[in-house]
Amino acid sequence: MALNDSTLPVPSTRSLPLAFASGAAVGALGGMIGLGGAEFRLPLLIGLFGFAALSAVIVNKAMSLVVVLVALPARLAAVPLAELTAHWTVAVNLLAGSLLGAWAGASWAVRMRTATLYKVLAALMVLMAAALVLTHTTALGSLALPGAALAVTGVAAGFGIGVVAATMGVAGGELLIPAIVLLYGVDVKAAGSLSLVVSLPTMLVAFARYSRDGSFAVLGANVRFTLIMVAGSIAGALLGGLLLGVIPDLVLVPVLAAILLISAVKMARHA
Known part of the structure; x- marks a missing residue:
């Protein structure tokens, strides 16, 4: 049994419209920068809907998994399958590490005390903010590492x-995309699709590990809430995709980074 607070809040019916609206807002924000937006959803699950840290992570993981499953066919339509298969070694190299990392990360999360997990989540939000700014404000080039060094670095x-x-x-696209571009010199469009190919099995491994913990019951207690927020996230992501480029990245990215940093501060204080 985890050391985290095992309280499983069941949102009231009145909160379901708010769940859809907040999911849509998160999806739209993510869609405008080409990401899923799960890092913005996590603080809402904790601060707005009252989930404990581990419960929020598990619910967020379930939502992220569904969003990735929906997004993958759309990405495959945009980027030909032949182009992705040409980079199959990239996916295999990253998966060799990410599958192990997913199991380890989920194992550590379920064993952390709640206060510690809040602090870890706060630190990771700062990391996500930095990755967001780096990816969208810097022209990323390839590190051109030699074969053996590239394989080790990729893992x-x-x-x-x-x-x-x-x-x-989260799905991890915020970190996977720049990693694929920097390490393997893949263009950003193909890197976005490759990130989903790597994310899906990685998320399934983490999900499998979480399913062995008692806190996983939070999903059974919040099925309707989860599905409604996922529906909002998907609808918002479609809207955000249509709005892609309407707000310049030089305006949007600093605002989103600031949201993550403010959320990190609140998360740390929540501990």
């Missing part, structure tokens, strides 16, 4: 990303 990067994604309940 290490995959492991770290797997840990972060499992601990926060």
Whole structure:
């Protein structure tokens, strides 16, 4: 049994419209920058809907998994499958680390005390804010590492990303995309699709690990809430995709980074 607070809040019917609206807002924010937005959803689950840290991570992971399953076919339509299969070694290299990282991250999360997990989540939000700014304000180039060094670095990067994604309940695209561009020199569009290919099995491993913990029951207690917020997230993501480029990145990215930093401060104080 985890050391975390095992309280399983069941949102009231009145909160369901708010769940859809907040999911839509998160999806729209993510869609405008080409990401799922799960890192913005996590503080809402804790601060607005009252989930304990581990419960929020598990619910966020379930939502992220559904969003990735919906997004993957759309990405495959935008980027030909032949183009992705040309980079199959990239996916295998990262998965060699991310699958292990996902299991390790989920294992650490369920064993952490609640106060510690809040602090870890706060630190990871700062990391996500930094990655967001770096990815959208800097022209990323390839590090051009030699074969053996690239393989080792890819596994290490995959492991770290797997840990972060499992601990926060996110898909990890915010970190996977820049890693794929920097390490392997893949263009950003193809890197976005490759990140989903890596994310899906990585998330399934983390999900499997969480399912072995007593706190996993939070999903059974909040099925309707989860589905409604997922529906809002998908609707918002579609809207955000249509609004892509309407707000310049030089305006949008600092605002989103600031939201993450403010959320990190509140998360740390929540501990």
